[in-house]
Amino acid sequence: MPRQLIPHACRTLSFLCVAALTFVLSACGNADAESAASDDRPLVLTTFTVLSDMAENVAGGHLEVKSITKVGAEIHGYEPTPGDIKKASKADLILDNGLNLEVWFSQFLDGLKVPHVVVSAGIDELSITEDAYAGKPNPHAWMSPLNVQIYVENMITAFSALDPQHAGDYRANGDEYKQKLQSIQDELVKELAMLPMNQRALVTCEGAFSYLARDAGLSEKYIWAVNAEQQATPAQIVSAIEYVKANKVPAVFCESTISDAPMRQVVEASGTSFGGTLYVDSLSEANGPVPTYLDLIRHDSAVIIKALTGKNS
Ligand SMILES: [Zn+2]
16 A cells, blocks of 8 residues: 555545554554554553453453553552553543542543443442541452452453453353452461461551451451551551550561551561561562462462461461
8 A cells, every 4th residue: 555545544444444454553643552553452451450460361362451550559549640541541441449449540530531340349348447547448359359259240241341242251251260269269268267366467557458357357457547648657656566566466567569667667666577578459570479369369368377377378
């Protein structure tokens, strides 16, 4: 095709441009390599990496799935970039967690004509019990693989509406993934049940473990409720130190997306040990310890058991 004919072709045959001719599209002035339609699958964006992994399991290659925030990002108080908005404007669907997790999201969505689905819809919410957030839902519902089975159902419904042609595959992929989630849930509860009663306290920086603590029969103590306000106050640190001393907690933890300095203060003042880094709000890079959600749950469970009992799970 002669080069000077391309703009005309794009005006009159834009349907064809979109459908097949990637090189024509780029000649139409779409210089953004990432957003060029090099991939004609529907584009599904998620607000963070953990949701992307779940969505990929359900999509099974029929959809292009990407996370808006990158690995290791602080997702509660994230500040979207112009590039994020540009990318999102080309999406066919955006999945968000909801439960006030993404405080930046409603403003981000303003002006974007892209449908979004709240994947936590239908879970049994737990409320935050401490701090300024008391009474609000705890957003970290994905820390229970039981809840994630509901996330998966919401994804199956959303993907089937977006791309009805592959609805059967989304159902089959989702059901298979749900089975894995159930077996990891059973494994997790069984392993954490090994903890002696006096070691069933999970002390973390962020109050992200309420759902996991509920499922596994643990008590929970945290320095702050959600990472959006991660500056620990002296009163919060003192409260954690007192809890650790009173309950003779053998180890405490902090999460991968924030500084563990406040928890190190708790360790120093109470004489407990630092049990390790837990993953909640982000996966790791592909070559790190938790490249998938199932890895994340397994990793956290193993770190908790080893630190609290001194034994490998
Ligand atoms: Zn969080």
